[in-house]
Structures are given as structure tokens and as C-alpha cells.
Amino acid sequence: MTMKLKETPHKKNETALLTMVQAINDGMKTMLESDETTIILGEDIGRNGGVFRATEGLQAQFGEDRVVDTPLSESGIIGTSVGLAINGFKPIAEMQFMGFIYPAYDQIMTHVSRIRMKTMGRFSVPMVIRAPYGAGIRAPEVHSDSAEALFTHMPGIKVVCPSNPYDAKGLLIAAIEDPDPVLFLEPMRNYRSSRQEIPVEKYTIKIGNGMKLRQGEDVTIIAWGAMIPVAEKAADQAEEKGISCDVIDLRTLYPMDRDIIAESVKKTGRAVVIHEAHATSGLGNDIVSVINDTSFLYLKAPIERVTGFDVPVPFFALEEHYLPTPKRVLAGIEKTVKF
Amino acid sequence: MTMKLKETPHKKNETALLTMVQAINDGMKTMLESDETTIILGEDIGRNGGVFRATEGLQAQFGEDRVVDTPLSESGIIGTSVGLAINGFKPIAEMQFMGFIYPAYDQIMTHVSRIRMKTMGRFSVPMVIRAPYGAGIRAPEVHSDSAEALFTHMPGIKVVCPSNPYDAKGLLIAAIEDPDPVLFLEPMRNYRSSRQEIPVEKYTIKIGNGMKLRQGEDVTIIAWGAMIPVAEKAADQAEEKGISCDVIDLRTLYPMDRDIIAESVKKTGRAVVIHEAHATSGLGNDIVSVINDTSFLYLKAPIERVTGFDVPVPFFALEEHYLPTPKRVLAGIEKTVKF
Amino acid sequence: MEASYPVKQIIDDQGNFIDTSYTDLIDAKLARHLYFHMCRIRAFDRKAISLQRQGRIGTYPPFEGQEASQVGSALALGSDDWIFPTYRDHGATLTYGADMTRMFLYWNGRVEGCVPPDGKNIFPPAVPIATQIPHAVGASWAEKRKKTTNIAIAYFGDGATSEGDFHEGLNFASVFKTPTVFFNQNNGYAISVPIEKQMNSKTIAQKAVAYSIPGVRIDGNDCFAVYFETKKAIDAARSGKGPTLIESVTWRAGAHTTADDPSKYRPGEQGKDIVDPLLRLERFMKNNGYWDKEANSKMEAELNEEIEAAVTAMEQFSEARAEDMFDHVFAELPAQLVEQKESYLELLKE
Amino acid sequence: MEASYPVKQIIDDQGNFIDTSYTDLIDAKLARHLYFHMCRIRAFDRKAISLQRQGRIGTYPPFEGQEASQVGSALALGSDDWIFPTYRDHGATLTYGADMTRMFLYWNGRVEGCVPPDGKNIFPPAVPIATQIPHAVGASWAEKRKKTTNIAIAYFGDGATSEGDFHEGLNFASVFKTPTVFFNQNNGYAISVPIEKQMNSKTIAQKAVAYSIPGVRIDGNDCFAVYFETKKAIDAARSGKGPTLIESVTWRAGAHTTADDPSKYRPGEQGKDIVDPLLRLERFMKNNGYWDKEANSKMEAELNEEIEAAVTAMEQFSEARAEDMFDHVFAELPAQLVEQKESYLELLKE
């Protein structure tokens, strides 16, 4: 279909002080303006602007045809998005919480991720599935899941998870422009926890590249999304004890930046992996494998994993016990150092 | 409800020569006879006896009330089974192929696995979900998935996967008698590939225990289900090259028998993990972590993973390229030994 | 289609009989019984909202406006029946016998809030929309298999009808003729989405046609219509006639939850014309001389006491234990969970 | 309900007009056009079965008995429309323009079989039941957004109506008034499960009531009824009137697939009374003097040639390449996939 480009001109280097959820809103706005084929679908994303206000104001600006309140039907949202995507549109589908993506799991597993493969590229599904994830906001049951590993185990879809406003906008725009489906995970706890000066103009961050947040010598800490502040705090406390840490924000969970991990672990010889998903079959195990495959001879101690426990995310009175804390991470750091 | 016990008396030590699918049928028959609360639900499991004949003859013997042909509705099958299970029954739900379990993923993830937790044990869901899995039988698209990791990452459900007729019957009966939900994975390729003399009477195999298939000194090979014959062949070929292998059949994927792995790797110092699921976020990474956690100082070489590739299971003309072969496993063995 | 599903009413907004065939069936006792429970759950609901505002409980979904639907249907149940509520149906479960202290605990993030009193078949509120519908079908199917006359009732909203589980559950119920009552509260909205955007059909009752089961549409703010129509559906289920879909047309007077702001999406005037179900019953009682001022103020005082006592009990309830996060995942804890638990409890001690 | 959805017919089993309003609309050209395609796909179907028996292709699901439904509906489509078939609807896709060689390749486990001719909007057959229904809704929604008059047709079976995606797809279509035709082939069985066990409703057409969209029930073995009723639904969709649910009542004459044995679950006499759709059309053509014996045997010879040529092309098709397993997962291969691919190709060389 025709693609009228009507970029709103921004002064170069102009920036705005935004929270992550505002940056995500800005990223969608940017693409709705620049690409007529983008269309947002989801529950309560229109008038209401989404339960987290991520789509605030977008329906008013772009109309009900491009910012669509759908029925309460996740499989319907993803299934119809597949049809829109193979026929010229770029759907951005919002799952209200990651815990509610499961009804759409079949559509994502058997179609979204496989259509390019099963048509040798004749059809493709350039779509983004946005999902707020994680515990720590005193939400009801099932609202706090962290299920990235269910999608990194699904060839054909990329999985991205920013930890700050700048990365959120740049990665979201990259995801929308990606020719393949991308699951875009948004750490609810970071939505408003901090602000950042970010460019008003359109920019992208390459999917697949991690980011070194700080340089250290003794231990490599690997985390993403909502666990980044936890990693930083733990690293601070470690510094006080004279342990200096490399802190890596993976940013993309699939395809994973193995080089940034290997490069760091070859230097430090020790690694602590943090995620809030369950330990068993969590992505932390993949990182252990990456290190096993790339840095075996450099390892001075077993790799430590500090993760959510192998229990369902508990009701919120106990969620702080479920989540990795700086204290638990620090214990892991010291364990590797004292090994 | 009343539980009339009407065990059909079997002569002690009486055995029968059965294929795996016959052993599974025998296991269900045994439980239907001994426990009136067991009920089988699934698509085409009645008159038709299941597309693999696993329920052959059971409806004729036990009636349409206990062996129920359901509508074509996986979420309906699992969702109603939850209701049956919390109200006195032990449903054995058949998913026709593992690739068709995805529509029921939400019910399994948010209810089957969490009901005991969310009611502190007041309600529980003693049910078994049977699912034939794996590639190699020239089946159509989606019929060949191997998705165990999507369930080992789900606290509250156990995952079992036998590789031979004897284990299949014993583990299935244990699963049916288990107070908690069990996903019972059946390797289609092993359904009729071999026969075994197995006890006619009721017996169980403890869920959670792996099995050492052969003793060796140089390398530990860890596999399960359809990969066991591949592991055995590779071990044979390794023997010819003077490399002796410990071969472990995990049998239960969650909870995993970490002791049998650690005990072996501490002896051999080398490990090759085999599974047909995709490498990324596959269970092989968990095993790498188990070894990292338990046997770090004993490792002489990086752990090798020989798995399905990070691509959707291809259409059957290419499936043999997707699956781990003895040749690929042998290459992995030699790599660890020559490291 | 709408025409073939007229809204059944027994009394009008002024509290006068519309359907006079019920004049003998409705007496002071029944009216007061319904009124008591509607007042009770409203008092609970308003207390919960204020507790949330004070930060004494978590996010809370009020049901004000739906009291007639929830009380009328819950009182129609028998003591051995099964009830499968959503997060907004604790008016129904409290009426059916759920413990008020535990109800407050639930909304304060305590798993203890899901544990029903012994012998009460009250399932935890379904959070994933519509997932409880097949559960109700299965539980009632089990009763049928046991040859009892017990039934199950599933509560769900207008938005829930868009989910696959609604469809799959009703199809199973119709095929296996299970004793299930599908009690839909059409309160006009699914969070911000009005029913016109949720579905193209003007009624929810007509969706019963897809399964060839009875569908009825009732005035969900007329507690008598709710009570007697639900009873009919329950009796049909008990007597082996299978499931019924009830559309109880009501109104969510407040916000979706205490975290929601309806002014963003709901025209201010909308719903203004709807007569509060409690007022409507009050008018009926006055019209029929069932109104007893003293008794009422006494009742209100007692309800207030009950609720304050429950709040106190909630706040004095034993601290949440980290152990409980591990102990109820399986009947028997696997080794790795034992390890995770012990090492974490160790760390807590430090 | 059944009464309100009578089976629409244009000709009877003897090939005589029932609905004479069509006498002017049906001429020799149309009859021969339909007959040609029905013969063509039947010849393909029978050839595929024999190839499977000889182990020259994999498991195969025959559609014999459903030719009128598949050809009648496919010929009603326009060249820019979208078609979303199941694994049993290649009679329809072949008629619509799918490549016969690639069709054989598909059933021989070759992914190349899913690639449609350029410009043909033929989606790969849906293997997970009912999942294609929302796809058709989305693709037709896209056409509506582009302001074209193109539509999408979704094929699915009686069993598919039990899945959540059937319900969610039809609900979306009704809410967004998408130009979608839901073409249900009620062939009596879902593998071994007869329709009476699949649903409680006597018809599938009545399920349209749940969405307040038109539902029609047609004789799926009457190629004219299928053709003209599908055309009506398509025209309605093109002109902005939204979706239609068509129940095409037909019969699966053979096994579910070549791996299935219907004698295990289907009474031998069942279906014996059903007149083969090709014979029925042949009778009609004879009754109306459209039958041309020579032309027919010529046609059969030509079809035979076409099919043999396609089989040869399938068997001479280039070998399946391991590379293809990797190369189409993403537009650009991630590093770890490049590594997996290269190391595997290395190993193959050894």
C-alpha cells in the first residue's frame, strides 16, 4: 500500500526528559507518524491510553483505525495481526500484561514465528508484541510473570528487553522496523522509576547488542530489564568491599550478544547472572552455556545464577521474597570471588 | 466418591512382550481397573483408540463415561480436566501431538500448575497430560515439536519422558498416582521401535530418578526419550574408538536427578548432552548449569551440547537434518575428549 | 435477535411489581434476606475502597451497582454447589459463605485469601479472563458422574465472552450436558471497552444459540429477577436438563479498579439513569410494608461491627511467611526446591 | 434452530432443478467449468492416494466427496482475493491457482510446497486447527483498510468450530465488519468424532447468531448452490456488508488421512445414500443436454497428462537442501544460526 511519509521535522539534537513509559509512547508516536502501515492493537489502548498509559494520546492523534481497541481476546489480537502483517501492515500488538500472553501462545509459536520459514520468505510477519513483565508492583496474581525463556526457545522471533528510557525508544523503533517479529518486553518496575534526556527525533539501537554499564576486573554481572538497578546496587556494594564488577545489560535476549559476555568473562574469570524468571530452564542457563562454550579455560569459579525461585510468582505480599535482591546478588558475587 | 477396587489378579512375575505404546495402553488399563476416579479425555481416543492406538480397546472395556471422546478443543480438555481433578477425579488428558498442546498453554500455566500453590493445598490437580512428541516419523508440520523446556520452566508440574516400554508403564502409573500434575511425554519414534518383556501386574518407577544405561570412564552422555537410541549408537561407535561412555537416561526432566549427573561427571570429567529440542533455552542448558554447580572442579573440557538447531522443526524432507544423529554426537564426544 | 431475548423483570425501578405472578412467592423474609446481603457486601465494598485509599490493602476492583446480580444469584445456590468467581465477584462469594477476613487478606496480596472455609466449594477468583468457565464445567461434570444433584455456577463478565475459553467451555457443557450455570454479568464495560466494541451482538444471551442451550436475559439490578431466574437455571441443571446461559444486565457504577479512572473513557452522564439496586429494593420493601427503620439501623450497626472486626483480623493476621512461597508448589518438595528454600531462609537470617 | 437454517439447494440428487430461479443463470459454460475442475481435483486426489500407497509421498488427507464444496467456493473468488485453507482444502487452492507440482511437493514433506505462484494470495494450509480463521480476518481487514474490494475466505471443518480461534476470529470479524467469508465444510467427522459428539447444535450455521452475522446452510454437494451462495457472501463482503458464515454440508467419502481406518469408527452403511457430487453434476448436464462424451474423454486424457507431468516434476525436483532449514528463519541470519549452519554443513561434507 502507499506509504505517505510525513515525518514531523525535529530540531537536530533536541531532547526531552522522559520516563521509560513515555519513551515507549514516543517511539510508537514516531513510527505512527513516519510509517502509515503501522497499526496498534490491544485491550484498552485507545481512549484509555493503556493501563500503563503507554499509548496515551495516540488514538486521539492517529484515529481509531490506527490505534485499535480490540475485544478481550489475545489469540484474536495476535491471529488477526498475522493477517494484517502478511498483507502490508506492521501491527504493534499490546498484551496488557505478559501473564496474559499465554492464550496467544499457539498463534505465536505455530504462526508468528514460523510463517517466513514455511513460505521460504514469500510471506513474513513484521510485527511487534509489546508486553509489560515482571513483579514488584503489588499487582494481582499472574500479572507479574517473567516468561522470556518461553520465547527465546521459539526460533523465528526476536526478544528484546530494555532497562532505560533511551534504550526503550531506540530498541522499540528498531523492533517496529525489523522485518521479523519481535517480542518487546517492558519492565513495569522501570516504567516510571527514572527519567532520561532522550532525542526527540527518530533513532534506533541495533537489536542483538548488549551494553557494558560499568567496567570492573573481578566479576562479570549479566542482567537485563528490571534487574539492572538490582545489579547496579549489588555492584556498588561490591565495590565497597573492594570487588570491582563488569556490569552488562544484555538488552536483547534473542539473538544474544555472546561476544560481550565472552569478552568480559575472559577478563574477569567470574560471572554472576541475574534474572527474575525461575531458575530452571531460565535464560540464565543459556548464559552459563555461552560461557562454557566460549570462556571455559578462563573460569576461576563456578558461574553463579541469582534468579527467581522455582515457584510460581507469589501473591504480592511475598513477591519481594521471590525477586532477586542486591543482597542475594552480593552473596553470589562474594561466593564466586571467595571460591 | 466411592472407590471400588477391582484389581484384576495377575500371577506374580507374569510378563508380556510389549512395545512402548502397548505398555502405555497397559498402564492406563491397569489404573482404569484399579482406580474408579481415573478418566481419560482426548480427541479420537474412544472408538478410534487414539491416532497411535494408545487407548485401543479402553472405551470398549470401560465405557464412554471413563474414556471420553471430547470435542476438538485442547483448552477445553485441560480446563474441564482441572474441574474434574479438583472434584475427585484423576483425568488422563491426551494431547494428540505435543505440537497441539499450545492452545492449552494458558490453562496449564495459570491453573494446572498453580492451583495447589494458590489455595495452599486446599485444592490440587492430580492429572496427567500425555503428549506424543518429537520428529522422525515423516509427520506434517507442527506434529514434530519437542517442547519439554516450556514446561520445565513452569513450577508446579512434573515432566516425565520414558525411553522404553518398561519405564513407560512404570512411570505412567506413578504419574497417575502422583498427587500433582504430570506432563507425560511419549517419544513417537520409540512407540513401536522395540519390544520388552514387562510385568503384567501393576508397578511404578519413582518420578525424579534417572537411570544409568552403561558404565564408562571417559565421557558422560546425558539424554532421554527418543535420543536414547542415538546416544547408545554414538556410545557404541565411541567404544570402537577406545572411548568408554557413561550413558544416562534422565527419564524425569523435572524434577531433575542432579545426583546421577554429578556423580558421573565427577568420574569422567567430560559431558555430552543430547536433546532434539532447540539449543537456545533448551533443557541442555540446565544440565550444563547442574554440572557447573556440582562438578566445576572436575571438568576437563567444556560440556558439549548436541541438540536440534535453533530453527523450527522443518518439514519432514529435512527433519533428519534437524535431529541429532550418532554422527553428530560422536563428533561431540571426540571434541570433549580431544580438548 | 434482541427482541427474542427480552430483559426479564419482576419489579420496576419504583419497586412495583411488573410480573404479578410472583406476588405470592416474594415475602418480607425473602426481601429482607436479599436486602441484608446487598447491604452487607456494599458495606464491604466501600470499606475496601477506603482501605485501598489509605494504602492498607492493594489495588481493589469494586462491584458497586452489581449487588443485586451477585446476591440474587449466590442466594439461589445450594450448600454443596460449586462457585467459580472472577476478581469482581466476591460479593457473590461473601454471600455464599466466604470468610470476610480472608477476603480482605486476598486483596492485600495474601494467598491465604484464596483458601475457602472447609466444606465450601469456592474456587479462587479467576484472574486470567474466562479461564474459570471450563473449570466450572469440569467440576459440575464430576458431580454428574458422581450422580449427585450438585451444580456449578461460573461468574464472568461481558468482556470474557470474547475469549476462546468462554466458547470452549460452553461447547463442552452443551455436549456433555453438564449441570452448569453460566452467569454473565453484563456491566457494560470491560475496563474501558464498552460492549458495542466488545461484540457485534446486541445481547450476550443469544450466544447460547451457538450451543443449542437455553439463554435468558434478565434485569441484573432486579434482585428478584436474578434470584428466581438463577433458581430456574439451577433447578434445570439439578434435574439433568443441562446448562443455561444467563445474561444479567447490570452496571459497573464505579471504576474498573481503584487504579482506573473511568472519566477517561466513560461519558459522565452514562448510567445516571440507572436506579441503584439497593434503592430499588428499598422502594419495593416500602411499597409492600416490609420496611423496618429500627431493624435497619440495627443491621447497619452490626454490619459495621462485622466489617471492622474483619479489618482488624486482617491487619493482625500473622505475617506472610517466605516458607509459604515454597511449601505449596508440590505435595512433596523436590530436592532443588528444598535447597532453594533453605539457602534463602539462611540468607534471611543474616 | 435447524428449521431456521434449511439446507439451500439448486439441483437435486437426480440433477434436476429444485430452485428454478437459477435456470437462466446456469448455462453449459458454467456447468462444464465446474465439472472440469471437480474432475481435475478428483484425479489429483486419487493420484495422491496411490502415490502415498507406493511410498512416493507422505501421509495424505483425501477430500473425495467434497469437490463440489471446494470447487464451487474457489471459483466464486476474484483473482486478488485471499484464501486460507486447511490441509484438506488443496482442491480449493488448486482450483484457485496453486501449482500442482508444488502441491505434490507439499505432501512429500517439502516446504517448497507452501510457496504460492507470484501474485496469488494463497496462504499455507493451516495445520493447527482453526488458527487460520483469525488470519483471514486480519488479511481481509487489511484490504478494508487499503480501501480495496478484495476479500478473504477461510476454509475450516466442523471440528474446527470447537476451537477458541474459531470464536475469537468470528467475533473480531463481526466487530470490525471485515470482508471475510467463513466457509465451513461440515463433512460429518473430525477424524473419528462425529458432529453429534463435536457439538450440541444441529447446525453450524446457527453459530453465526452469536456474532449477529448472516449464517447460511447449503448443500455442499450441489456445486451450484455452493457457487452462488458463496458468491453472495463474497459480494456482501466486497460491498462493505461484512462477514458471512457458510455451512457447506458435505461428506468425507474416504479416510481422514491415508494413515486412518474409518471402518474402526464409521458404520459401513453411513454415507452410502449420498450421491457423489460429480455424478450429480453429470446427471444435471445430461438432463440439460450439456453432456459431451468426446469432450469428456479428451478432458480426462489431458488431466491425466497434466497430473503425470506434475508427478514427474515433483520427483525430478531438486533435492531438499539442508541450508533451507536455516536460511528462512529470519530475513537476516543471527550469528549463532550462521555458526550452527556452517558447522553442520562442514560435518555433512565429512
Ligand SMILES: Cc1ncc(C[n+]2csc(CCOP(=O)(O)OP(=O)(O)O)c2C)c(N)n1
Ligand atoms: C487473559 C486476560 N487478558 C487480559 C486481562 C486484563 N483484564 C483484567 S479485567 C479485564 C476486563 C474484564 O472485563 P469483563 O469480562 O467485562 O469483567 P468486568 O471487569 O467488567 O467485571 C481485563 C482486560 C486478564 N485479566 N486476563
Ligand SMILES: Cc1ncc(C[n+]2csc(CCOP(=O)(O)OP(=O)(O)O)c2C)c(N)n1
Ligand atoms: C490444535 C489441533 N489439535 C488437533 C489436531 C489433530 N487433528 C488434525 S485434523 C483433526 C480433525 C479436524 O476435523 P475437521 O475440523 O472437521 O476437519 P476435517 O479433517 O474433517 O476436514 C484433528 C483433531 C490439529 N491438527 N490441531
Ligand SMILES: [Mg+2]
Ligand atoms: Mg464487564
Ligand SMILES: [Mg+2]
Ligand atoms: Mg470434518
